[in-house]
Amino acid sequence: MSIIFNHVNYIYDADTKHSSYALKDINLQINKGEFIGIIGHTGSGKSTLTQLMNALLKPTDGEVYFEGVDINSNGYNKKELRSRVGLVFQYPEHQLFEADVFSDVCYGPKNLGLSKKEAELRAFEALRLVGMDNEYYYQSPFDLSGGQKRRVAIAGVLAMKPEVLILDEPTAGLDPKGRDEILDQITRLKKETGITIILVSHSMEDVAKYVDRLIVMNQGQIMYDDTPREVFKHAESLQESGLALPRVTYIMHELKKLGVPVDTKAITVEEAAMEIASLLRK
Amino acid sequence: MLRDITIGQYYQEDSVIHRLDPRVKLAGTVLYIVLLFAFEGIFGYIMAALALFIVVKLTRIPFKYMIRGLKPVVMILMITVFFNLFLTPGQVLVVLWKLTITKEGIIIAGKMAIRLCLLIISASVMTLTTTPNQLTDGLEKSMGFLNKAKVPVHEISMMMSIALRFIPILLEETDKIMKAQIARGADFETGGLIKRAKALVPLLVPLFIAAFRRANDLAMAMEARCYRGGDGRTKMKPLIYKKEDRIAYAIMMGYILILLIARVVCGLR
Numbered sequence: 264m265s266i267i268f269n270h271v272n273y274i275y276d277a278d279t280k281h282s283s284y285a286l287k288d289i290n291l292q293i294n295k296g297e298f299i300g301i302i303g304h305t306g307s308g309k310s311t312l313t314q315l316m317n318a319l320l321k322p323t324d325g326e327v328y329f330e331g332v333d334i335n336s337n338g339y340n341k342k343e344l345r346s347r348v349g350l351v352f353q354y355p356e357h358q359l360f361e362a363d364v365f366s367d368v369c370y371g372p373k374n375l376g377l378s379k380k381e382a383e384l385r386a387f388e389a390l391r392l393v394g395m396d397n398e399y400y401y402q403s404p405f406d407l408s409g410g411q412k413r414r415v416a417i418a419g420v421l422a423m424k425p426e427v428l429i430l431d432e433p434t435a436g437l438d439p440k441g442r443d444e445i446l447d448q449i450t451r452l453k454k455e456t457g458i459t460i461i462l463v464s465h466s467m468e469d470v471a472k473y474v475d476r477l478i479v480m481n482q483g484q485i486m487y488d489d490t491p492r493e494v495f496k497h498a499e500s501l502q503e504s505g506l507a508l509p510r511v512t513y514i515m516h517e518l519k520k521l522g523v524p525v526d527t528k529a530i531t532v533e534e535a536a537m538e539i540a541s542l543l544r545k
Numbered sequence: 546m547l548r549d550i551t552i553g554q555y556y557q558e559d560s561v562i563h564r565l566d567p568r569v570k571l572a573g574t575v576l577y578i579v580l581l582f583a584f585e586g587i588f589g590y591i592m593a594a595l596a597l598f599i600v601v602k603l604t605r606i607p608f609k610y611m612i613r614g615l616k617p618v619v620m621i622l623m624i625t626v627f628f629n630l631f632l633t634p635g636q637v638l639v640v641l642w643k644l645t646i647t648k649e650g651i652i653i654a655g656k657m658a659i660r661l662c663l664l665i666i667s668a669s670v671m672t673l674t675t676t677p678n679q680l681t682d683g684l685e686k687s688m689g690f691l692n693k694a695k696v697p698v699h700e701i702s703m704m705m706s707i708a709l710r711f712i713p714i715l716l717e718e719t720d721k722i723m724k725a726q727i728a729r730g731a732d733f734e735t736g737g738l739i740k741r742a743k744a745l746v747p748l749l750v751p752l753f754i755a756a757f758r759r760a761n762d763l764a765m766a767m768e769a770r771c772y773r774g775g776d777g778r779t780k781m782k783p784l785i786y787k788k789e790d791r792i793a794y795a796i797m798m799g800y801i802l803i804l805l806i807a808r809v810v811c812g813l814r
Binding site for chain 1: 722724725726727728729746747751754755
């Protein structure tokens, strides 16, 4: 039991006539140690959902519980909540501000009131976890490459030792190499620390390979909430809501259409290769 | 939190005021402000408030939305009222320690407050109902005569409209960075003055960088579209006065006439 959404609504611009539902009646339970992907088209409410999880936004109706306590109740320690539910925003490198990488990563733990030594210890650990070498520690963060900047920014949140790590589009704007690096890094992080990870993305390709559970958002509502394999079975309705399947799944569907007796459930390149190979062997 | 600031933002709606030629709205706003200072008696204020009320109703923008935009100005208003209230010499009414409140002070402070409110609302009616593009076009055309005096009218109005357009962009950016830093445990709301000022560094540095990045992107985009200022530029939607615009001018004239007649004939100010 970790994060629970109970009938949560969120409305933007409530008192103008342009008011619109960003989220509509969301019920959701996120358990400890899960690796979850949230996907949805632009404007489907993904980012709003993540900001509700650490009380950066307050739901218009409904409650959000963390460890059994309503996080929007009076007197709830939101600062502590935010250290336990770490949120990495879209383009997190835009929030870097310190003169060197190391001090920037220290910012979060220092805000938690930790001693200088403890903060630095955590910064070292976080930078190691995201795979930054110590030759970069005392460089200006603005001199780094895009992928490196992003890893430093992720380390900035990791240094707070969150129990739940939410990453909003961590691969946006990165080249394929940078993208794979970040995603592999996140998977390794998951293995090493066992924390709950929520990966928000609009790209099926990114999440299909990594997550155990997939939540599909459409127009402010949860459309599917299942394992990736189960979700991808609904190929047609997914495409209707503007989401693409992983490319290999398309290939498998096309093969099937052409009369090749393949199983279309493959969602990664490796699985598809195995499937075709075993078919050829027969 | 920062989404509440509506100064200089456009509010989409289909109303008579929205459809007016931007030149009419510009002239109207300037005229309104001048009259606000020329007629500062009770009658003048009642007329001004009434006129503004009708225009605001016509825009069909929720009044609550408009008032929300006034919030950041409240501080300036308070300071003005404060100084006028305590520092105007005259007939003493109340003495609080070293501060004295005079009858004249109360009157001036009250007038100031009303005038500032009307001023700000009238200016925001213009920006709320006119897109930055229209506003630029309107300014450029009304100021066109300055071109003869070698004033770069087009460039100036372009700069103005870019500045206006950047307000919501930078607010959005501030909101995002603020949230990101709060998620890292930043605290912008508690502590003494020095602590709070220090807490702003993690907000201001990324904001400055963002502003430069945005400006650079915009410059690049303009460059890519071969922008080269106002020389020989034609408009896709040239401004032409319509019937509605002439009626609006006539109403403005009527408004001035009523005020003048009231002053000359009845002695009302």
